[in-house]
Amino acid sequence: MSSAPEPSPVPIETEPESPLDKNGIGGQPRGLTTLFMTEMWERFSYYGMRALLILFMTKAAVDGGLGFETKKAAGIYGTYTMSVYLLSILGGFIADNFIGARRAVLIGGIVIACGHYAMAFSSVTTFYAGLVLIAIGTGLLKPNISTMVGSLYAPGDARRDAGFSIFYMGINLGAFLSPLVTGWLAQSAAWKAQLAAWGLDPMHSWHWGFAAAGVGMTLGLIAYVLQRERLAQVGHAPAAHLARPWGKLGLVALASFALIIVMKLSDEYHALVYALFALQIAAVLFFAFRPDQESKRVAAILIFFFAAEIFWAIFEQTGSTISLFADQLTQNEVLGHAFPSSWWQSVNSVWVILLAPVFAFLWIKLGARQPSSPLKFTLGLLFVALSFVLMVPAAKLTAAGKIGPLWLVGLFFLQTVGELCLSPVGLSTMTKLAPPRLLGLVMGIWFLAAALGNKLAGVLAGDFKSENAGELATFFWHQALGVGVATLVLFALVPWTKKLMCGVK
Ligand code: GLN
Numbered sequence: 001m002s003s004a005p006e007p008s009p010v011p012i013e014t015e016p017e018s019p020l021d022k023n024g025i026g027g028q029p030r031g032l033t034t035l036f037m038t039e040m041w042e043r044f045s046y047y048g049m050r051a052l053l054i055l056f057m058t059k060a061a062v063d064g065g066l067g068f069e070t071k072k073a074a075g076i077y078g079t080y081t082m083s084v085y086l087l088s089i090l091g092g093f094i095a096d097n098f099i100g101a102r103r104a105v106l107i108g109g110i111v112i113a114c115g116h117y118a119m120a121f122s123s124v125t126t127f128y129a130g131l132v133l134i135a136i137g138t139g140l141l142k143p144n145i146s147t148m149v150g151s152l153y154a155p156g157d158a159r160r161d162a163g164f165s166i167f168y169m170g171i172n173l174g175a176f177l178s179p180l181v182t183g184w185l186a187q188s189a190a191w192k193a194q195l196a197a198w199g200l201d202p203m204h205s206w207h208w209g210f211a212a213a214g215v216g217m218t219l220g221l222i223a224y225v226l227q228r229e230r231l232a233q234v235g236h237a238p239a240a241h242l243a244r245p246w247g248k249l250g251l252v253a254l255a256s257f258a259l260i261i262v263m264k265l266s267d268e269y270h271a272l273v274y275a276l277f278a279l280q281i282a283a284v285l286f287f288a289f290r291p292d293q294e295s296k297r298v299a300a301i302l303i304f305f306f307a308a309e310i311f312w313a314i315f316e317q318t319g320s321t322i323s324l325f326a327d328q329l330t331q332n333e334v335l336g337h338a339f340p341s342s343w344w345q346s347v348n349s350v351w352v353i354l355l356a357p358v359f360a361f362l363w364i365k366l367g368a369r370q371p372s373s374p375l376k377f378t379l380g381l382l383f384v385a386l387s388f389v390l391m392v393p394a395a396k397l398t399a400a401g402k403i404g405p406l407w408l409v410g411l412f413f414l415q416t417v418g419e420l421c422l423s424p425v426g427l428s429t430m431t432k433l434a435p436p437r438l439l440g441l442v443m444g445i446w447f448l449a450a451a452l453g454n455k456l457a458g459v460l461a462g463d464f465k466s467e468n469a470g471e472l473a474t475f476f477w478h479q480a481l482g483v484g485v486a487t488l489v490l491f492a493l494v495p496w497t498k499k500l501m502c503g504v505k
Pocket of ligand 1: 171450
């Protein structure tokens with residue numbers, strides 16, 4: 001897409017702002033408020049829709065759903081959530097080299113909103129069109145809004161980490177609120193009765209939920225446009241005189257779509273997944289045994305990549321396996337009040353909001369004695385494995401009927417502890433290990449780990465069956481065991497990984 005970027009590398013702005021602007025939330029730059037609000041609403045739309053996605057696909061037509069088999073639905077879930085993260089690489093590339101982060105976020109937000117509104121219609125075509133639009137739009141928005149947060153700060157500005165923590169709160173505030181809204185619209189008897197009273201079809205309640213996600217993204221866009229001047233000099237397009245790398249754009253686009261197709265094919269040909277794992281191990285070994293420091297650090301990045309991929313493969317089943325478990329096998333009641341099963345999707349965010357400050361305090365308190373990043377990654381894997389160990393007795397108990405809600409509260413607690421050990425640490429470790437000229441690529445690799453993990457989460461969820469408690473317990477146990485082995489391997493590799501990091505902490 002052609003654009004009208006600034007004529008010189010020095011951005012021209014009507015309201016030049018000092019990098020030490022402290023007029024935003026908590027003494028932060030004012031632009032953080034804009035990005036916080038926009039990302040909060042974008043995540044509201046993403047998680048609000050995701051909370052309904054697998055339920056809508058698997059519910060029978062008489063309940064307003066698409067009536068897909070679990071395996072098919074989980075495959076679509078995995079391919080969709082993978083694409084969202086995979087297209088971040090392309091979205092980041094387009095912003096960096098063509099249109100700038102600021103415009104990429106705007107266009108991405110518009111495309112996302114269109115995607116959610118498409119899903120508000122009751123047709124299979126608009127359903128798929130919606131998924132494609134949301135994946136493309138998120139690819140444009142998600143990486144670039146994070147980059148803009150980073151650009152609000154001059155190098156060495158001590159407020160940067162706190163800024164990112166506030167931003168992560170925005171993400172989770174949106175992710176917490178949205179299932180409450182979309183889930184109520186899609187699943188509650190009260191809203192269905194209201195629709196019927198208006199002479200509308202209550203079976204279409206799911207589409208009201210999807211529309212609400214679109215309204216969320218629209219509010220985010222309004223906030224973004226109204227508050228755009230707060231962003232000052234951040235996120236402009238590269239100078240007009242710089243060459244636009246069209247050839248590379250073609251390559252990145254082609255590689256992204258090719259990978260999506262290969263991973264889609266892995267639904268039928270599982271050997272492709274094993275081949276991908278083998279390729280990753282070969283790449284680690286190839287770089288680790290090269291003599292130069294840069295290659296060794298790349299090997300360390302690839303070990304983290306591997307761990308992150310496995311972590312997300314379990315963690316991202318929240319929207320598939322756990323969503324189905326919550327719907328079919330859990331008593332969704334507090335103090336005698338029933339609630340929609342999709343409300344469970346808010347619980348991870350509640351734990352993040354409660355625990356993130358505890359972790360920040362812990363790391364500061366431990367200072368130099370805090371675990372190394374390879375050890376934090378190991379802890380991330382350990383906790384996510386434990387979360388599925390907890391599901392083994394929970395699954396067994398379903399033989400006698402629906403189980404109490406505390407099991408899932410516990411599951412989300414363990415997963416969130418794991419997330420806070422791995423996710424924020426991962427991002428900063430990547431930036432420290434990456435050779436400066438490959439920073440963008442390494443960020444892309446981090447998103448790729450999330451992408452492949454999400455796909456794997458779909459593949460694994462394909463075997464979820466609620467009818468047989470024993471089989472269900474085995475389903476969780478096998479996965480816990482697999483991640484348990486990966487945890488041990490990663491733990492054994494901690495000293496070697498540290499050595500490969502060549503001094504980076
Ligand atoms: N929950 C976080 C977000 O939505 C991280 C998700 C991920 O990286 N897979 O931004």
